[in-house]
Amino acid sequence: MTIKKRLFWSNILMIAVPVVFTALVGVLGHVFAVVLFLIVRSFIRKKCPVCGRFQSGTSHYCAHCGAAMHLQCPDCGEYCADEALFCHACGKRLHDLRR
Ligand SMILES: [Zn+2]
Ligand SMILES: [Zn+2]
Numbered sequence: 001m002t003i004k005k006r007l008f009w010s011n012i013l014m015i016a017v018p019v020v021f022t023a024l025v026g027v028l029g030h031v032f033a034v035v036l037f038l039i040v041r042s043f044i045r046k047k048c049p050v051c052g053r054f055q056s057g058t059s060h061y062c063a064h065c066g067a068a069m070h071l072q073c074p075d076c077g078e079y080c081a082d083e084a085l086f087c088h089a090c091g092k093r094l095h096d097l098r099r
Contacts, residue, residue, distance in 0.1 A: 044056070048069065051064050051065040
């Protein structure tokens with residue numbers, strides 16, 4: 001390879017690398033933003049386990065069918081996460097409540 005050719009290719013690389021890098025970061029930034037949006041949305045909105053309609057994350061009962069959005073402890077009345085196996089407030093076993 002002649003020096004001239006080598007210089008030509010290093011010039012191409014000097015232009016191409018930042019362009020490709022910028023494009024890649026731009027695409028990754030968009031993908032990251034979409035993923036972040038979906039994660040945040042899943043926290044804000046909750047799907048009703050019975051009718052499948054979306055509710056606000058803070059609602060305890062479905063506005064469409066009245067189903068309980070969270071598992072409620074039968075002992076202390078505390079609302080627990082849907083996947084909770086025990087009440088986080090009193091330790092009551094919640095396995096048997098699942099239908
Ligand atoms: Zn519902
Ligand atoms: Zn409890």
